[in-house]
Amino acid sequence: MLSTPIRYLMSSSLVLGLLVGCSSTPPSTGSGAPVAAMDGSRQPGASSHSAFEYFGTPGTGIAREGGIPEGEEFDDDYYYSPYQDQSASTTPTNALEVRTIYFAFDSSEIHADFIDIVRAHGMALASNPNLVVTVEGHCDERGSREYNIGLGERRANTVKRMLMAQGARAQQIVTISYGEERPVALGSNEQAWALNRRSELVY
Template structure:
């Protein structure tokens, strides 16, 4: 419990202390997100479901072995989804935490939950409402890669972002 509290606090501090892009970069990012949202709306496909949109392409946040702290590439994914969710408050997501096959079933379920919670916490720090997010842990039960190699295991140490009832 103490470790979770410290990790959550540390994540909040990192989010607050992270160097922020210039105002022009923020404006450009907002314009791009708006353009993506508008172009998807004109096709009646939401941005998160449009295969051409980055929100649909990057849905998994990967973690190091036995870790649940967000890595830099994961932070970028979380930020883009958080920006979209903040602009679409009716949209709901489920964050599914996963683990590789190493460790006991109970350990992997707990680790998957911590990973899902880490993504949820980062999103709420970025302005997403808690009511928009549900978390679940699958532990080692839903691997995307089979095999007993580091390559396969690294693909299974993840949290997946699923929109509005997706399976």
């Protein structure tokens, strides 16, 4: 049997192919709740620099806990990807709809599934100089809390660097690490951990 990361690597080229050329498709309204809605206190969209007027409804097709096999133990290099989520009713078609980048344990590497997403955000920021984004870094609950603050900052900075590589300016990007202090999925299991190891782009 193939290990989890290898399975994902094999299918990632197919996913990147899907992303290209679909960016003008109107956003579909999936039945799943967007990740951001799980945290009632920080609903995005209220800011005057809201990106949603540019990019349509956020969050469609983003992570559900049901999309991660239950009861399975993952390798440390497992990361969640909405493109691999068999339970998702819709696959994200517009890269800018995706505002959450997921990571492997104790890692800040941006995986192939997310590279075009981050690039698309970077290009949008470059062509809209008044747009400001907060890049949050988050971790799962394992390990020590202050180390996770450091790890969350590293995740946010990795995303920031990739945004800037597309022409976004440093002044457009605010980074903050919440470590493990703001989980979107409660529970001490692999599913929750996978969803909590993330960086969120908040416009």
